[in-house]
Amino acid sequence: MLDFDPLYSTPQIAAIEQFIHRHYPLAGPVSCRMLQRGLNDVYLALASNGERYVFRLSHRRARGPADVRIETAFLTHLAQSGVSVAAPIPTREGTLFVEGQAPEGARQAVLFQAIEGRKPDTADVGDAQANGKTLALLHNAAETFQPDGALYRLDLEHLLHRPLARICDSGVVEDADVRSDLEDIATRTAKAIEAFANLSWTYCHGDCHGFNARINDAGEAVFFDFDDGGPGYLAYDLSVFLWAQTSFGRRSTAMWNAFVDGYRAVRPITPDDFEAAHRFVIVRHIWLMGEYASRAQEWGSETVGWIAREANFLRQWETERCVERLF
Template identity: 65%
Template structure:
């Protein structure tokens, strides 16, 4: 008999339902179904009374284990200050997360109350405004939060240089000229950001691209999916939304303007952070390419090669934010 070293296992919805029933004080769970698999596996759980919950089982990633301790601690802090976020539900033992022993090793699970509301609409200025406002509330609340030994910092090493190294080592980009151009763009971008001495630092959502939220009937954006968050550049947190508006040939900069308007209703954006956000769009793109490159062992090189080529080809579109108005009125 040969022993194998698994890198990913799929936990059945039935097993997740039993896990929740054993570890949480929830009565009458009626169903559990897989919503999606990807960087995490996400399940929708429903009770007989109509309550809905979301259980997220963290995935093994090249960067290391999921930082659920910092994430859940931060969510409790900001929710107490009125920031609309999906909050974790404590276990019977009053823990905000639990550990699952899967064949590939330990995986962390968090149960959330499902967020009510509709999906945001791409390019919708009202939804963008709501997202900007909630992000500003989040950053305000982060000013009174003291991170408790977070595992990751959203700095250039984490967001740019290590992802770039993963792309290089993956071998998926076979054209040396394409790889050289990518590395040159990344190096220039990182060097320019380093020259900005007055960039703000905060606890970031980390993935505020506009769709990690639900829009309530009152028009409020409720945030979820904080597992890419951590202490980091405020400009990066802004840039993720801009990246979503200008990458892959999109040109929905009106939504970016509305997002900033919503943000500035709550707190100002310094000129240094605004300028850096334009550059962090490229950083975000390289980060995503690095995430794909790190999945070769699980997804296979053929499945990674196509999206990575698409990301590489779309890199020029991520440079367009440089043309966005820098007039004083924008601040």
């Protein structure tokens, strides 16, 4: 019996190596090293024949369990459709994911083939175009994918309202006036989005901010990290790249323009989807704030304290980019 119930445990590397060996037909022995700990635990796994893989152990998140069944099915569909993605590796039993038991409960795991290529350059418009092109190809392929039984819909309830509730309930934003500002901004944003008559619906990558990709020798952006994907607003999927170029003090609209050019080279963007993407920047920022707020007990209030200062960015974006639309 544990004296303290863990929120989030970190397995020993040896345990990860044994888990992979037990469930996957790789050339053993497998050696691992952790790449990232946070929203998920991510490891580089090396087989004895030199093959490189990425092993992801999902975090237990406020939204609920990882939707690995639909995620891996979508990735397989994309790979079969010729879209450049990191496809999942089947287990010894032929499944595309597996579940393991941690002290805090069940955690889902997926093994991916490691992607060759370089990280995208923050100032390379060619890399931005490549990201836009791959997202467009993804959306084309999504038209023939049926996400039956998906656990999450990337709608305003999932992306805006529940994250806002997590922010307000976390205690991180102590100033009642700031909480009221956030609620007012969210209400106006939801109303503006709902006023669009014909927003497109697709299966979203969910986190296409430009760096969940590698640029291969052909100049293509190969996508990974579909953990936040699901059926949702196409405008939201576009907006994540715009948000990444303009949040936290960044102002790189040239990269956004290149991204849009790359996307439009493959498929058109409707006027409503393009306009709504600017509103969805606010949705994306509140979603991220809600993700961090939900980790306050795990990471500590000091680590997530930046959330309390973000109303200024949201107010400025709403005024400059949604009302006046300066670009």
